[in-house]
Amino acid sequence: MADRLTELQEELREFVRERDWDRFHDPKNLAMLIVSEAGELVAEYRWIQGADADAYASDPEARARVEAEAADVGIALLLLFDRVGVDPVDAMRTKLQVNRSNYPSSLVRGTADRPPRGDATP
């Protein structure tokens, strides 16, 4: 039985196919889609103070916008994973393993009051 993400990916494929949008969806264009959607998500938070950022999403209207913007990023990302033929969960799990060895908790926890600069996951 297919899991929920696999089902969603199939729905996305159908959505694109019905509109004949495959021709726009080379990986370069999809990378641009991802970052422009991520920019819209950032726009939601740019004038919110960090201390208020959690509370912000408890307002129903703000929450709906954050949810929609985050979903846009996710959809664009799934389209890219699909286009390059990579399973998203496998790729994320692999990367998480890399992050685990790059940032061993014994080293990172406690000694640093913030994660090392420049790292991926934080």
Next chain:
Amino acid sequence: MADRLTELQEELREFVRERDWDRFHDPKNLAMLIVSEAGELVAEYRWIQGADADAYASDPEARARVEAEAADVGIALLLLFDRVGVDPVDAMRTKLQVNRSNYPSSLVRGTADRPPRGDATP
């Protein structure tokens, strides 16, 4: 039985907890993480011609980088979904439904040689 994405989300939670990184992960900071990772993904493709963009990911080294950058975006996005308490698959499915009604295939397909400007999914 939990599906694969749910399992990954639990692993991510543990990864963050072990490092005591929750305090850095307010939604504002996570939105910044998402867009900076998305910027790295875009960097992979910025000098690749669109016509070569599909072939690019067939080179093993390039593919590994694309996979890792896309995974970074995905991990950051899952952290945000988790922080605001939204199920990613539900949110994407809801947004896909919105896109379906905003871009009916009967209207969009064929008449336009490219999707309307400014839309989300494309």
Next chain:
Amino acid sequence: MADRLTELQEELREFVRERDWDRFHDPKNLAMLIVSEAGELVAEYRWIQGADADAYASDPEARARVEAEAADVGIALLLLFDRVGVDPVDAMRTKLQVNRSNYPSSLVRGTADRPPRGDATP
């Protein structure tokens, strides 16, 4: 007598010409360059609390990085302005005029504790 920005633009043109990089610099690719550089700038601040963000740039090393990342965005942006044949100062002045009429200080100041959502300049 040419002003400093015009002189810099001429130097940039020469830099690109000497490397024969014009062929990579279509506006689409330059837009990708701009956003990927902007992502690196964002990465500098993603784990810094808003209240500490001003102080951050007073540390000499952090300042040097911020300066270099901001300069990268600026250089990429000047390359784009040049490619599309638009004077950057004219364009910004025109946009500032639009912002002035969209956000009259009599309306925006005081009544709102933060700028209207979704606006450009803030």
Next chain:
Amino acid sequence: MADRLTELQEELREFVRERDWDRFHDPKNLAMLIVSEAGELVAEYRWIQGADADAYASDPEARARVEAEAADVGIALLLLFDRVGVDPVDAMRTKLQVNRSNYPSSLVRGTADRPPRGDATP
């Protein structure tokens, strides 16, 4: 006599002061503003083929949008330079000098059919 960029910076300062927006403009928030505006610029080009990207800006409506989006990025960037107390032209000139030594034309030109991956200016 002040040059055109310096005059524009003074106008921007006044624009912000009149609206009492300084309190929103810490460098972290301005970095977010820059990247979200850059995302809008990218959105202009995401469905345009690279080969058509130069021609795109010759259409008056498209050109006006590109001009406005690029100006938004520029304004946001000037606000950041101002906030951290760095002269934009000096910073860009310094960075250009770094790029010159990192990418000597004798080495980069001709031997590579595209610039080295991961570099800043391209």
